[in-house]
Amino acid sequence: MTAPLSTQKMNTLETFENPNPHRDYTIRIDLPEFTCLCPKTGQPDFATIHLEYVPDKLCVELKSLKLYIWAFREQGAFHEAITNEILNDLVEITSPKFMRIRAVFNVRGGVYTTVVVEHRNSTWVAPTPITLP
Numbered sequence: 001m002t003a004p005l006s007t008q009k010m011n012t013l014e015t016f017e018n019p020n021p022h023r024d025y026t027i028r029i030d031l032p033e034f035t036c037l038c039p040k041t042g043q044p045d046f047a048t049i050h051l052e053y054v055p056d057k058l059c060v061e062l063k064s065l066k067l068y069i070w071a072f073r074e075q076g077a078f079h080e081a082i083t084n085e086i087l088n089d090l091v092e093i094t095s096p097k098f099m100r101i102r103a104v105f106n107v108r109g110g111v112y113t114t115v116v117v118e119h120r121n122s123t124w125v126a127p128t129p130i131t132l133p
Contacts, residue, residue, distance in 0.1 A: 013093045014064035018055045028052045031069050041075035046106040053099035083115040097124040
């Protein structure tokens, strides 16, 4: 018997070696089909998860990320908790130089919620932005 998806979340995340570890660059991924359950009512919550990160040695593999995100469909959690859980899991598996997750939840009861969480490697210095004339 296969374990439910919700218990397989971390097992589904896969990585691959950063093809350019000597260069800082940003990877942006939008996941518009995120769903979880309201822990109070059991009704579904819908969100778009915006992930952006500066990889170090590892990048997250996209199909595994999709399966990981799908595993939340039956999980009840507050928006703040689930956004932090996603960040924690992705940081654990990729150890990025920088990572930001912005979870934009659809309206529920007339209230829109956006949760933004970040991780920064303490040894990483962000590049200085360049302004061209």
